[in-house]
Amino acid sequence: MRQRRGLILQIGLMAMAVLSVVYLRDELPSPSAVWEEIRTARPAWLILIVFTEVLSMASFSRLQHKLLSGGGVQVSYRRVMAVTYAGNAISATLPAGPAMSMAYAFRRWRERGASKHLSTAAVLIAGAATTVSYTLVTLVFLLAEPGSRLPALSGLTAIAALGGLAALGLRHPAFARARGRAIGWALGGKRVGPLVAELQEGWRVLRLTPSRWAMIAALAMTVWLLDITGVVAATHAVGLNLDPVEVALAYFTAQATGSVLPLLPGGLGAIEASMTASMVGFGALAVPAGAAVMLYRLVSFWGIVAAGWGFWLVLRLNGTMLARMRAFALAAALSFAAASGYAAAAVSSSEPVELS
Numbered sequence: 478m479r480q481r482r483g484l485i486l487q488i489g490l491m492a493m494a495v496l497s498v499v500y501l502r503d504e505l506p507s508p509s510a511v512w513e514e515i516r517t518a519r520p521a522w523l524i525l526i527v528f529t530e531v532l533s534m535a536s537f538s539r540l541q542h543k544l545l546s547g548g549g550v551q552v553s554y555r556r557v558m559a560v561t562y563a564g565n566a567i568s569a570t571l572p573a574g575p576a577m578s579m580a581y582a583f584r585r586w587r588e589r590g591a592s593k594h595l596s597t598a599a600v601l602i603a604g605a606a607t608t609v610s611y612t613l614v615t616l617v618f619l620l621a622e623p624g625s626r627l628p629a630l631s632g633l634t635a636i637a638a639l640g641g642l643a644a645l646g647l648r649h650p651a652f653a654r655a656r657g658r659a660i661g662w663a664l665g666g667k668r669v670g671p672l673v674a675e676l677q678e679g680w681r682v683l684r685l686t687p688s689r690w691a692m693i694a695a696l697a698m699t700v701w702l703l704d705i706t707g708v709v710a711a712t713h714a715v716g717l718n719l720d721p722v723e724v725a726l727a728y729f730t731a732q733a734t735g736s737v738l739p740l741l742p743g744g745l746g747a748i749e750a751s752m753t754a755s756m757v758g759f760g761a762l763a764v765p766a767g768a769a770v771m772l773y774r775l776v777s778f779w780g781i782v783a784a785g786w787g788f789w790l791v792l793r794l795n796g797t798m799l800a801r802m803r804a805f806a807l808a809a810a811l812s813f814a815a816a817s818g819y820a821a822a823a824v825s826s827s828e829p830v831e832l833s
Contacts, residue, residue, distance in 0.1 A: 514715050514768030522714035526707050526776045533703035534781060537561055540696040541603050545586060547685040548595040552586075559788040560585045566785025569743035569778065579604070585792075598683055602693075610697035611732075614705075618725045704728075704777065711773040712756075715765040719756060727755035743778055 538558040545552055560582055568578035579600050586596040685693075709724050719727075731752035735744025749770050756766035 510764045511767045511771060514765050515772060518714040518768070518772060519716075522710050523772070525710040526714065526772060527780070529703045529707040529710060530777050530781060533700050533707070534558075534561060534565070536696045536699040536703065537603070537607065540606065540693055540700075541582075541599060543689055543693050543696070544599040544602060544683065544685075545589075545591060545595075547689055548591065548599065548683050550586065550589055550591045550595065552589045552591075556585075556589070559792055562781070562785040562787075563789035563792060564785070566782045566789060569782050569785075571742065574742055595683070602683075606693055606697040607700055610694065611701050614698060614701045615729050618722060618729065621722045622726070707777055708752075708769075708773050711769040712761075712765075714772055715768045717756070717761050717765050717769055719759055719761055723759040724756070727752050727759065730755045743782070745778070749774055 535558065538554065538561040541561060542552070542554050542557040545557065564578040564582050567581055568574040571577055582600050583596045586599055587593070591599065705721075705725050705728050708728050709721050712719050712724055731744075731748045734751035735748040749767075752770045752773075753763070753767045756769070757763050761769075
């Protein structure tokens with residue numbers, strides 16, 4: 478019944494979005510004008526968008542590799558990166574994608590020799606680390622806005638207090654007993670209990686030093702900072718001079734909208750519309766704002782998803798996986814270099830097109 482209500486809600490939201498586009502079609506930027514902005518984008522900034530998104534994915538791959546190696550699982554970074562890309566493609570494009578992505582990663586780590594407890598802990602802690610770091614990055618950027626400074630400071634204080642209590646719980650017996658009672662209460666739940674039990678066992682086998690935990694936290698933070706940098710690069714590619722803080726706030730608004738209104742997998746539609754509207758609200762013109770958002774999403778969504786399904790296919794093939802993955806990566810790099818060179822030559826040699 479709950480799934481049916483959720484499906485009805487999503488269909489209703491999608492219908493509202495279609496009606497809104499029809500009603501506001503005269504106020505929306507012309508697709509031909511947006512394409513013209515994209516066609517004349519600055520190549521150096523386009524390369525920076527690709528660079529930051531690839532590094533963002535590499536940071537998350539490295540985070541998962543640190544967790545697995547900390548648990549004693551010997552798995553190559555290349556395989557972790559391939560699983561990361563494939564899992565992202567599953568999460569972004571399939572129904573119930575996030576849950577399927579977690580199950581996919583769990584199976585891949587089990588195949589590499591990780592125990593059931595360690596695989597569960599690696600998947601859950603990686604997700605928790607990126608979620609907490611996203612919250613911290615959001616609150617830090619909100620501090621730059623006077624209107625949101627007080628709630629952002631309150632949120633950071635609360636997180637710091639919880640972190641301090643957790644640290645004390647690792648050493649002080651009284652806090653340790655309280656933590657044990659809380660876990661015992663959670664273990665009593667039919668749904669939460671088994672999950673917490675698996676996580677607790679996985680935590681025991683994760684032999685991570687404080688320096689490695691600090692590295693995991695830094696990598697989780699880097700994932701989001703690089704992604705935001707990609708949006709900033711997209712605005713510069715089309716000549717928008719928005720403040721980086723404003724771009725970050727537009728990014729956070731779009732991420733929130735995409736999670737609340739999942740009209741299509743990967744927040745497709747909701748993220749683009751929300752980010753463009755936010756940039757316009759900060760003073761950008763609609764056409765270059767739409768072009769910047771499209772450039773960012775072409776790389777961060779479509780490009781990463783395409784690469785992810787490619788890695789998924791490579792992992793499914795029999796034989797020497799690493800050799801085939803290298804061949805795929807080399808072919809993709811050569812294709813990207815050829816396409817970039819062709820696009821740069823076309824942009825530099827073409828004449829401006831006058832829109833009617």
